[in-house]
Amino acid sequence: MITSLSGFPEWLPAEQIAEQLVIERIRRVFELHGFTPLHTRAVEPLDRLLRGGDVEKEIYVLRRLHADDDDAGTGLGLHFDLTVPFARYVVENAGRLTFPFRRYQIQKVWRGERPQEGRFREFTQADIDIVDRGDLAAHYEIELPLVIAEALAALPIPPVRIQVNNRKLAEGCYRALGARDVPTVLRIVDKLGKIGPDAVERELVAHSGLSAAAARTCLALAEIRGRDVAERVRKLGLTGELIDDGLAELARVVDGVEAVWPGLVEVDLRIARGLDYYTGTVYETALAGHEDLGSISSGGRYDNLAAEGTTRYPGVGMSIGVSRLLARMLTQVTASRSVPTCVLVAVPSEERRPEADRIARQLRSRGIPADVSPSAAKYGKQIQYASRRGIPFVWFPGAPDSVKDIRSGDQYAADAGSWQPPEDDRWPRLVGVLEEKERNE
Amino acid sequence: MITSLSGFPEWLPAEQIAEQLVIERIRRVFELHGFTPLHTRAVEPLDRLLRGGDVEKEIYVLRRLHADDDDAGTGLGLHFDLTVPFARYVVENAGRLTFPFRRYQIQKVWRGERPQEGRFREFTQADIDIVDRGDLAAHYEIELPLVIAEALAALPIPPVRIQVNNRKLAEGCYRALGARDVPTVLRIVDKLGKIGPDAVERELVAHSGLSAAAARTCLALAEIRGRDVAERVRKLGLTGELIDDGLAELARVVDGVEAVWPGLVEVDLRIARGLDYYTGTVYETALAGHEDLGSISSGGRYDNLAAEGTTRYPGVGMSIGVSRLLARMLTQVTASRSVPTCVLVAVPSEERRPEADRIARQLRSRGIPADVSPSAAKYGKQIQYASRRGIPFVWFPGAPDSVKDIRSGDQYAADAGSWQPPEDDRWPRLVGVLEEKERNE
Numbered sequence: 105m106i107t108s109l110s111g112f113p114e115w116l117p118a119e120q121i122a123e124q125l126v127i128e129r130i131r132r133v134f135e136l137h138g139f140t141p142l143h144t145r146a147v148e149p150l151d152r153l154l155r156g157g158d159v160e161k162e163i164y165v166l167r168r169l170h171a172d173d174d175d176a177g178t179g180l181g182l183h184f185d186l187t188v189p190f191a192r193y194v195v196e197n198a199g200r201l202t203f204p205f206r207r208y209q210i211q212k213v214w215r216g217e218r219p220q221e222g223r224f225r226e227f228t229q230a231d232i233d234i235v236d237r238g239d240l241a242a243h244y245e246i247e248l249p250l251v252i253a254e255a256l257a258a259l260p261i262p263p264v265r266i267q268v269n270n271r272k273l274a275e276g277c278y279r280a281l282g283a284r285d286v287p288t289v290l291r292i293v294d295k296l297g298k299i300g301p302d303a304v305e306r307e308l309v310a311h312s313g314l315s316a317a318a319a320r321t322c323l324a325l326a327e328i329r330g331r332d333v334a335e336r337v338r339k340l341g342l343t344g345e346l347i348d349d350g351l352a353e354l355a356r357v358v359d360g361v362e363a364v365w366p367g368l369v370e371v372d373l374r375i376a377r378g379l380d381y382y383t384g385t386v387y388e389t390a391l392a393g394h395e396d397l398g399s400i401s402s403g404g405r406y407d408n409l410a411a412e413g414t415t416r417y418p419g420v421g422m423s424i425g426v427s428r429l430l431a432r433m434l435t436q437v438t439a440s441r442s443v444p445t446c447v448l449v450a451v452p453s454e455e456r457r458p459e460a461d462r463i464a465r466q467l468r469s470r471g472i473p474a475d476v477s478p479s480a481a482k483y484g485k486q487i488q489y490a491s492r493r494g495i496p497f498v499w500f501p502g503a504p505d506s507v508k509d510i511r512s513g514d515q516y517a518a519d520a521g522s523w524q525p526p527e528d529d530r531w532p533r534l535v536g537v538l539e540e541k542e543r544n545e
Numbered sequence: 546m547i548t549s550l551s552g553f554p555e556w557l558p559a560e561q562i563a564e565q566l567v568i569e570r571i572r573r574v575f576e577l578h579g580f581t582p583l584h585t586r587a588v589e590p591l592d593r594l595l596r597g598g599d600v601e602k603e604i605y606v607l608r609r610l611h612a613d614d615d616d617a618g619t620g621l622g623l624h625f626d627l628t629v630p631f632a633r634y635v636v637e638n639a640g641r642l643t644f645p646f647r648r649y650q651i652q653k654v655w656r657g658e659r660p661q662e663g664r665f666r667e668f669t670q671a672d673i674d675i676v677d678r679g680d681l682a683a684h685y686e687i688e689l690p691l692v693i694a695e696a697l698a699a700l701p702i703p704p705v706r707i708q709v710n711n712r713k714l715a716e717g718c719y720r721a722l723g724a725r726d727v728p729t730v731l732r733i734v735d736k737l738g739k740i741g742p743d744a745v746e747r748e749l750v751a752h753s754g755l756s757a758a759a760a761r762t763c764l765a766l767a768e769i770r771g772r773d774v775a776e777r778v779r780k781l782g783l784t785g786e787l788i789d790d791g792l793a794e795l796a797r798v799v800d801g802v803e804a805v806w807p808g809l810v811e812v813d814l815r816i817a818r819g820l821d822y823y824t825g826t827v828y829e830t831a832l833a834g835h836e837d838l839g840s841i842s843s844g845g846r847y848d849n850l851a852a853e854g855t856t857r858y859p860g861v862g863m864s865i866g867v868s869r870l871l872a873r874m875l876t877q878v879t880a881s882r883s884v885p886t887c888v889l890v891a892v893p894s895e896e897r898r899p900e901a902d903r904i905a906r907q908l909r910s911r912g913i914p915a916d917v918s919p920s921a922a923k924y925g926k927q928i929q930y931a932s933r934r935g936i937p938f939v940w941f942p943g944a945p946d947s948v949k950d951i952r953s954g955d956q957y958a959a960d961a962g963s964w965q966p967p968e969d970d971r972w973p974r975l976v977g978v979l980e981e982k983e984r985n986e
Contacts, residue, residue, distance in 0.1 A: 108637050109621075112586040116641055117648070124582050135972075136909040138886035138916030141565050145553040145667050146587070146653060150610075163610040168657040169591075169603075169622065178657075180550075181610065196549050200557055202883070202933045204919050207558070212587060216609040216619075226586050241919055243898065363899065442643070445579035457684065458804065468577040475579030478645050478682055492643045531576075 111225030113427065118494075121439035121532045123430055126259055127210060130230050130424065133255040134208040137247075139232050142207040144189040146214075147180040152192055162215040182214040186231045187381070187421055191410035194235050194417050203417075204236040204244070210426070224427055230255075231403075233421030235410065240418040242353070245385045245405055246360030252389070252401050252422045253368050260437050260534055261429070262392040264400070267329070267372035268357055269386050271404070273337070273350025274376065277325055280342045281318040287380055288312045289322065294376040296326055297398070329372040337373075350384075357385055383407040387422055391429075400429050439532040441494025445475040446525050447507070448490040449499045453480045459501050466520040467499075472530060474499075496529045552666030554868065559935075562880035562973045564871055567700055568651060571671050571865065574696040575649040578688075580673050583648040585630040587655075588621040593633055603656040623655040627672040628822070628862055632851035635676050635858050644858075645677040645685070651867070665868055671696075672844075674862030676851065681859040683794070686826045686846055687801030693830070693842050693863045694809050701878050701975055702870070703833040705841070708770070708813035709798055710827050712845070714791025715817065718766055718783045722759040728821055729753045730763065735817040737767055738839070770813040778814075791825075798826055824848040828863055832870075841870050880973040882935025886916040887966050888948070889931040890940045894921045900942050907961040908940075913971060915940075937970045 108114075115123055135141075153163055164182040183189045186209045194205065210230045217223065232251060234244045249266045256264050271290075278289045292307045299307075301323050308319035321340055328336050334351045354371055361369045377386045386404035391397060403422030410417035447467055449460045460476045467474040475495070477486045483500070490498050491510055498508045499520070507523060508515040549555070556564055576582075594604055605623040624630045627650045635646065651671040658664065673692060675685045690707045697705050712731075719730045733748045740748075742764050749760035762781055769777050775792045795812055802810045818827045827845035832838060844863030851858035888908055890901045898917070905915040916936070918927045924941070931939050932951055939949045940961070948964060949956035 109586065109588070109590075112588065114585055114634065116638065117581045117583070120582050120584065123584075135885040136912070136914045138884055138914055140558045140884045141561050142558070143561065143564075144555055145550065146655075147550070147553065147667070149550075164607045164619070165610050166605045166623075167608060169606050178605070182607075193555065197557065202930075206884070206916070214587070226588070236919070364902070443579055443581045443647070444576035461805070471577070473577045473579055475647070478677070489643075 111223075113224055113226075113431065115430075115434070116442075118439045118442040119430075119434050121442065121444070122434060122437060122534060123426075125439065125532070125534050126430060126433070127228075127230070127426065129258040130255045130426070131208070131210065133251065133258055134230075134232055137206075137232075137251050137254075139206045139208040139251075142190070142193070142209045143211060144183070144186070144193050144209070146182055146212070147178075148183050148189055148192065150179055150181050153181050153184065153188065155188075162217050164214050164216050184215050185213055186211055186229055186423065187233065187406070187409065190231070190233055190421075191235075191406075191417070191419070194419075195410045195412045198237070198412060198415070198417070204234050204240070206232070206234045208232045224431075227425070227427035228430075230424040230426050231421055233419050235417050235419035237415060237417055240405070240407075240420065242356060243360070244420050245353070245357050246364075248403070248420055248422050249357075249361055249369055249387055250364055252387075252424065253365060255424065256389070256401065259429075259433070260536075261433060262394065264392065265367075265390050266361075266369045266401075267375050267388045267390065268354060268369050269371065269373050269375040270350040270354045271382050271384055271386060272346050273354060274373070276344045276346030276348075276350055277337065277340075277342045278322070280344050280347065281314060281321055283312055283314055283318070285312055289314070290376045293322060293326055293374070296374055326374040329374070330370055333371045333373070353384055377402060377404055381406045381409045385420065391432075394432060397428065397432055400425050434537075436537055437534050438537050440535045441496070441532050443475070443493045443495060444473045444532060445493065445495045446472050446530055447474040447497045447499050448486070448495045449474060449476045450483060450486045450501070451477045451480040452501055456480075456501060463499060463501060463505065463520045467523075470521075470524075472525060497525060552664075554665055554667075554872065556871075556875070557883075559880045559883040560871075560875050562883065562885070563875060563878060563975060564867075566880065566973070566975050567871060567874070568669075568671070568867065570699040571696045571867070572649070572651065574692065574699055575671075575673055578647075578673075578692050578695075580647045580649040580692075583631070583634070583650045584652060585624070585627070585634050585650070587623055587653070588619075589624050589630055589633065591620055591622050594622050594625065594629065596629075603658045605655050605657050625656050626654055627652055627670055627864065628674065628847070628850065631672070631674055631862075632676075632847075632858070632860070635860075636851045636853045639678070639853060639856070639858070645675050645681070647673070647675045649673045665872075668866070668868035669871075671865040671867050672862055674860050676858050676860035678856060678858055681846070681848075681861065683797060684801070685861050686794075686798050687805075689844065689861055689863050690798075690802055690810055690828055691805055693828075693865065694806060696865065697830070697842065700870075700874070701977075702874060703835065705833065706808075706831050707802075707810045707842075708816050708829045708831065709795060709810050710812065710814055710816040711791040711795045712823050712825055712827060713787050714778070714795060715814070717785045717787030717789075717791055718778065718781075719763070721783045721785050721788065722755060722762055724753055724755055724759075726753055730755070731817045734763060734767055734815070737815055767815040770815070771811055774812045774814070794825055818843060818845055822847045822850045826861065832873075835873060838869065838873055841866050875978075877978055878975050879978050881976045882937070882973050884916070884934045884936060885914045885973060886934065886936045887913050887971055888915045888938045888940050889927070889936045890915060890917045891924060891927045891942070892918045892921045893942055897921075897942060904940060904942060904946065904961045908964075911962075911965075913966060935973075938966060 166178045166180045275286045278286050283289045289312045305319045308314045375388045382404035384405035388399035389401035391400050401424045405420040407418040449464045451460045464474040464476050500506050504517045507518040607619045607621045716727050719727050724730045730753045746760045749755045816829045823845035825846035829840035830842035842865045846861040848859040890905045892898050892901045901917045905917050908915040941947050945958045948959040
């Protein structure tokens with residue numbers, strides 16, 4: 105990874121291929137589940153972005169460079185997530201979409217915040233959402249974490265655990281404890297992992313109007329995870345209709361997922377999610393052994409983000425933090441080569457370049473990526489061109505032609521109209537970094 | 546296409562799938578030719594963008610929304626093409642790249658210009674470039690238009706013709722005619738298609754210091770295309786070393802391409818390319834029957850765009866205007882359905898949803914995209930869910946299961962562990978819009 109501009113990571117060629125392979129695996133799982141691809145424009149009107157929650161400080165605003173000063177403002181900003189643009193797209197095109205509408209969206213987003221490890225100013229997210237008109241069936245809250253877990257299981261990373269909470273449960277509990285400004289309580293509790301319980305207790309008392317005792321109950325609540333959640337919440341003396349609803353929804357999600365993928369999800373009442381728009385189930389995802397990375401896939405149910413007149417478009421979504429995940433993965437996984445090329449066709453002399461070009465065309469026409477040597481240098485130098493890029497085969501025009509596996513040194517006669525590379529060599533693959541280093545030595 | 550924000554097009558779901566299929570076909574051709582994928586960040590320092598030529602008025606500048614006024618400027622702008630960021634990336638990472646470096650880059654770019662038909666403020670380009678350190682072999686100027694033509698031939702569009710000119714030839718001619726400010730002459734001649742010969746002649750006299758006679762010779766020069774170019778240039782009384790070099794390079798490119806793909810390229814001395822950075826061969830591409838669209842793929846050789854100290858990184862590149870092409874194509878071509886889904890599994894009753902889920906998982910595990918009905922409504926309504934999205938098959942759980950091709954009405958017993966859809970139905974395909982409309986009637 106290179107960061108010549110702080111917070112704007114760029115990858116070297118082999119890493120770029122690895123990133124593309126990772127995104128393709130994610131995409132394939134999403135498409136197998138019937139999610140349709142969607143891209144939205146990078147910009148949104150500022151007022152729409154500002155409705156998205158506590159994100160003001162993070163927004164990049166666009167101005168035109170050479171417009172008159174009065175006219176330079178565009179009223180547009182870069183999107184900071186993919187949920188807000190998606191909700192806008194749904195409302196704008198409601199008449200032309202079919203509901204429930206399932207889409208995935210893999211795009212860059214931008215946040216003007218201070219860069220830190222694993223946090224970037226420009227990064228890629230991979231989102232899935234299901235939105236319906238009027239009501240949204242509850243079974244989609246079970247489906248989403250299963251799809252995300254399947255996508256993550258398609259990557260060469262450790263297993264994940266998805267933590268689930270419910271906004272109704274949280275809100276019911278905070279209200280029962282006397283909180284008036286529930287979003288503020290949620291935002292403070294969300295900082296638990298970062299600033300620790302003592303600081304959270306202090307902030308709750310100082311900024312949310314809760315008593316010290318109520319703040320401590322909030323902390324006790326945040327410690328509840330795993331089984332017997334309903335019983336433990338009631339033991340804290342917290343009851344009410346909203347709490348009952350939240351507990352029922354939570355149990356339904358956990359039981360539904362558990363029946364298909366035992367051990368994938370667990371209740372964790374510490375999960376709060378900073379963004380305002382969630383109204384029910386919320387998710388975070390921990391990568392085993394990399395818990396310090398924070399959640400690699402988060403989301404939840406939002407009933408009020410998209411609405412037009414009296415029509416609501418409730419949705420549920422989850423988002424994989426592709427850049428955050430990659431920044432960690434790419435220390436351990438890379439691409440098997442730094443170019444797509446499987447075969448380099450050598451050039452015996454510049455006069456015979458057309459012959460080399462013809463061979464390359466014949467290989468490509470059968471789906472074998474091929475490049476032609478840049479010059480008619482000595483064969484040793486042409487082989488070096490291949491080996492520096494990890495290209496496994498060099499093809500020598502002749503009568504007959506021959507092909508050399510430059511890893512083993514094996515060379516044999518071959519015909520460009522019928523030769524096949526081993527299937528594993530045709531395109532670059534994801535491999536362990538160590539494996540790759542050994543190969544290069 | 547929807548444009549709720551002028552100049553920022555967004556596509557409906559079937560169009561989005563069609564766009565993705567188009568981009569995948571382009572990508573595959575690029576990768577078969579050994580071009581490696583590259584993404585650069587969306588932003589560049591302003592001073593770098595401003596060195597890119599006559600683009601000042603088009604740049605979007607970023608400010609942070611809530612920073613103090615003094616601090617809100619970031620010094621960053623959105624890139625307006627993919628060549629300038631690529632040249633920056635090459636210089637920055639020269640020590641970690643292998644040369645010649647071949648990359649493709651498919652990304653959005655932004656221009657703050659006034660939107661008009663076929664011109665957007667946000668659009669997607671698909672670029673290929675080959676850059677070397679020190680010198681760049683001339684055969685790459687033959688290879689590039691062949692790769693671009695192969696990528697375009699993979700799309701359901703009419704054939705293309707690539708027009709070629711050479712900056713050395715143009716500069717030599719303009720100097721021989723007494724021009725001191727060659728870039729200004731190039732920029733004015735570049736407007737020929739837009740404003741016509743009379744206006745170009747007037748502007749040349751008014752702004753470039755050429756005499757009326759010299760301006761008319763410029764126009765005569767711009768009319769030269771096809772064969773016998775050298776002779777016709779000399780007939781205009783234009784000679785000199787730069788002209789000879791330009792003519793020789795032009796002949797080499799045309800002869801080289803002609804030997805492989807007869808009729809693909811033609812010399813057209815009207816081609817000027819507005820951007821300052823080209824130094825030799827320049828290309829534009831006309832789509833047969835859609836010449837009004839302007840060039841759908843342009844580029845050229847640039848010897849001085851990237852340099853570090855005394856080391857130069859000369860390159861040659863071409864860029865497909867994907868959005869411009871799609872905006873036109875999508876009136877005639879679309880995706881065979883608006884979702885990836887091949888099979889909708891019907892739900893007999895909510896109690897039996899887990900059974901439907903199991904069937905869908907079994908189909909997906911064999912690479913068949915499957916979705917499960919949102920509700921246990923009457924089967925007619927569930928079939929409607931499929932037909933509205935163009936999903937070809939509905940699966941009915943039972944003993945035995947059965948599957949219905951809802952286009953033909955055929956229904957037969959099937960097993961989710963072995964059934965295969967026709968290969969053409971597994972994933973969405975590109976189809977004619979008319980064909981698709983007929984199917985839906």
